[in-house]
Amino acid sequence: MRLPECKSMTPVLEVLGLNDVGLNVGRVDCRRQPDPCLDMDIKKNYPSVAVHFEGEGRTTALYDGDPQHADALLSWALNTVHGRVVQISTSTISRLFSGLWFVKLFAPWCMHCREMAGEWRALANDRSLPELSVGEVNCDINEEVCERFQVEGYPTLLLIDHGRIMRYSGERTAHAFAQFVRERPTLAASAHPEDVE
DSSP states (O other), X not given: OOOHHXXXXXXXXXXXHHSOSSOOOOOOOTTTOHHHHHHTTOOSOSSOOEEEEOSTTOEEEEOOSOTTOHHXXXXXXXXXXXXXXXXXXXXXXXXXXXXXXXXXXXXXXXXXXXXXXXXXXXHHXXXXXXXXXXXXXXXXXXXXXXXXXXXXXXXXXXXEETTEEEEEOSOOSHHHHHHHHHTOOOGGGXXXXXXXX
């Protein structure tokens, strides 16, 4: 018999499985199949969520957030698996309106965009913000996306919190980006979801 906490993970796993993000999602009953759990160092904390990397030198990353929060869990899984910025295109733009995203809209020829690339990658790898997904849109290839966000210059940086869009114009460092995320206004204080401030 499964624990109630584990049963309640079913909708979260379904959400993860429905997102086209290149993740294989599965479930292991550690009481019936202890070997995979022991291999991933899962002993008693159920439910536990892990990303398991196969192949030579395989490793496992354990999620230490609330496993019932699908958006944060998906963001953590993407950052753990890809360890980099998520590329957003016309076909994947809808992902930006679910969860918390910081998005850079750029052009590859833009010198300011290239100068901040390292800081943007550092933000994507910041483990202190597990609920945050970091993305970027190449406006030379995805003109429709950039038109939708009213891009007038490069880079344009937007924090999108469950559909609420906030324009960022501060210092272009990973520390400043992270501080902006932490100090963002709450959703209760937000205007309309599609407004760009």
